[in-house]
Amino acid sequence: MKLENEDALNHYIICQQCYTLNEELPIEDGSKACCAECGEILYRYDSKLIDHALSWSITGLIFFALANAFPLVMIDLLGSEQFITIPKTIASLFANGFYIVGFLCLFLIFIFPLMILLINIVLFTLLKTGRGEDLTKELLILLSRITPWSMADIFFISILVALVKLIAFGQIHIGISFWALMAFVLIDLYITKSIRIPEIWMLRKKIFPKEAAA
């Protein structure tokens, strides 16, 4: 294939799933482009991406805070009421000497999901105001490095599994944080599915076009 120069590669995208080279074509607002080979979504176009991303990230942050502040599950165990919160679950691992599992849980279900929300908020605020050319780049790199390690959704499924195992022990009550966590997981899922990192790079290119010349 012939190219004008190396920057012309910006108009191509390699499918995440099957590694097929696709040409990037302009698409209608609100629609998505799929891989010619396997049909996997390559990118979307949303003219209000910044505002959508900001509002979803802030909503996500509120639910994340709620999910951590209140009890997740309560149980009547031999007449005494026991409950857990997310921080308490992690702290109890440390208290029992399970440091490795404790650290893993701390990062996978608390620090990384929180960082992703905060990075998104800072990143899209910068893009909205057209500042921080270098910082946005660093944040994007950090974002793609930690995204595979965020496991709030898997933790939520684990709670459901734990509930089934708990039936044998006593009467179970679902706490406020359970619903907040569910809302957070759905928002998080929506953000990662609808706002893909390559799209943010494309957006950044439009906002800071001069770097292409340099």
Add this chain to the structure above:
Amino acid sequence: MIEIDEDKLIRCPVCDAVNIDKGKKNSCRRCGSAIYHHKKFSTEKSWAYLITALIAYIPANLYPMLVTSAFGSREGSTILGGVVLLWEMGSYPVAVIIFIASIMIPISKFLILFYLLISVKYPLGKDKKVNKHKLYYFTEVIGPWSMIDVFVVAILAALIHLSSVEILAGTAATAFAISVFFTLLAAHAFDETLIKENR
């Protein structure tokens, strides 16, 4: 005007930008990350992580994942034992979930990574019937789900801790968490462009 072979185009593992494969040292034109390409040690890092994960998976299956102590009697259950117990109790969906997450996913990840790592070095996997990129993508997607049992143990241990009835995490929880962590590292360390080169 430059003429470029389509096979020489690779994807940056960090930002997904399309780059020209320039041989040994590639750095992404968009994000500047090094695109891993070491002619001699292309798969060693991934092998090391995979073997560590495999070693940790052995005690993860032999030691108890969960220790239940009720009114003085203590009883440990291993991963497989826990699945069998759930099945006998009639909790079929949960037994299936744990079986898939703790046994099927780790084992299929080991096998797929072994196959990929061997096939990019030796002609064994030169058949074009299997799309190895899809296989790799599959391991990336399913990998983290094997953490389910570790999280379940953490939840149960935090919730049930009276002096008369108590659930404790077992040695296997640590071994299993280490195993999952290293399989994830092994998958991330795998250089996807090697598949392209050896196609």
